[in-house]
Amino acid sequence: MFEGITSSLQSALSVLGRGGKLTEANIREGLVQVRKALLEADVHYDVATKFIERCTEQAVGEKVLKSLRPDQQIVGIVHQELCNLMGPTDHSLHLRRDGLSKIMLCGLQGSGKTTTCGKLGRMLKEQGRRPMLVAADLQRPAAIEQLKVIGQQLDIPVYSEPPAGTTPLKVCVNGLAAAKQAGIDVVIFDTAGRLHVDSALMTELTQIDVKIQPDQILLVCDAMTGQDAVNSAKAFNEALELDGVILTKLDGDTRGGAAISVKEVTGVPIKFIGVGEQLDRLEPFHPDRMAGRILGMGDVVSLVERAQREMDADEVERQQKKMMAGKFSLEDFRNQMKMIRRMGSLRDLMKMIPGLGGLMDSNPDIDAESDMNRIDAIISSMTKFERNNPDRIDRSRRHRIARGSGTQPADINRLIKDFQNMSGMMQKMAGMGAMDKMRAVKDLAGSGLLNPGAQLASVKKSGKMGPADQRLADEKKKKARKDSKKQKKRNR
Ligand SMILES: Nc1nc2c(ncn2[C@@H]2O[C@H](COP(=O)(O)OP(=O)(O)O)[C@@H](O)[C@H]2O)c(=O)[nH]1
Ligand SMILES: [Mg+2]
Known part of the structure; x- marks a missing residue:
């Protein structure tokens, strides 16, 4: 994962260690190289620029810690700023303690929605929940069958209807009713995608959102698509108010840009990451661990x-x-x-x-x-x-x-x-x-x-x-206002 960015960051930062003594000029020079590495990794331009501004500000003003070489300290700053960029840690699904929780997955075609439905179902089942998967993707002929196979593998019920004569919305409504009857506690809706964000897709998803009122809407994004993933996240968030992103295919040859930019660009946290095709390859997202992997300098970071x-x-x-x-x-x-x-x-x-x-x-x-x-x-x-x-x-x-x-x-x-x-x-x-x-x-x-x-x-x-x-009371009020706004938007 991230071989490219890791090695170019390492060489950018090693420039700093060479001179022995750090000056403002060589801090700036080193960080310009870091910025170049970020852009090469397909990090959003504004994100990279602001990131470097923050690091420079910190590095120039920082007290030098005894027992550290200044260049090591800069690695510490870059690491901390990477954590800030991708954090804070937020991988709760906010499931209800009693009653039925509803999770809706959306995303472009091929991003990994159907697979992730299975992964989430498996994870919840392991936590002692009773999940059900709902096959609401009528776009692709094989999608229903794919979800059924996954359900069978995991021994998790799947609700589906023959695609002729039904609509995604009907499948969701009927699936929800079936789940209530069966005493299910988490329903996961697998929805259709398109190759690109389009208004027909958004209309379909918004209708489901309004009718079903999911507790969590999660966007499944393919990390390999870099900035495209970030742009689609922005578009989906504007239409649906996402609660989180699940970034898939981080096991592949990804440059890392999506992982670094998505939170900063959309304000939506990454909650889980997919790190393989198998159904157990889902991990909660930890910004600090991800920052460590990207930097590939675990030893220096722990030293700092x-x-x-x-x-x-x-x-x-x-x-x-x-x-x-x-x-x-x-x-x-x-x-x-x-x-x-x-x-x-x-x-x-x-x-x-x-x-x-x-x-x-x-x-x-x-x-x-x-x-x-x-x-x-x-x-x-x-x-x-x-x-x-x-x-x-x-x-x-x-x-x-x-x-x-x-x-x-x-x-x-x-x-x-x-x-x-x-x-x-x-x-x-x-x-x-x-x-x-x-x-x-x-x-x-x-x-x-x-x-x-x-x-x-x-x-x-x-x-x-x-x-x-x-x-505290003001904060509570503010949150309540925001929630009711969200509710109203959904009821539209
Ligand atoms: N390597 C890898 N492949 C994945 C991951 N998640 C999904 N895939 C693969 O991506 C392809 C598309 O996944 P699918 O769930 O059908 O996407 P959907 O169209 O969004 O439902 C499949 O071949 C999956 O096996 C992941 O985390 N890592
Ligand atoms: Mg699918």
């Missing part, structure tokens, strides 16, 4: 990631020292929170603290992911003086902060108390043995500071909305 972790670990250690010396302020605390977000989880952070790594694994209840926004809001409403001297926050300051952050004065109190407990604990921990540290982590978890969402539960109970709640 390790160096970044080391940098974060250095920062943690620095903060740790401050904490143990009793000089850790709420401002530091917030910075640390930001770092945690960047790194993924508090669990990971704790693992970096010398002596705490193994202990985290024995405390699976610690869930620090929830709602750090609230703490952020509280600290944001404090003055610099208050952040550095939390013990000086009196009643009137407390009320002002609560008003500013949309929380209750009691919540400010609790945050400060927990924060002081934590600082105290950290100071004590400096001289502790392993057992005591374990106990200390347990206490810390019990205090609620490691679970900021829980500790501010009283805000929710009070029924008043703070800015953080407001933001």
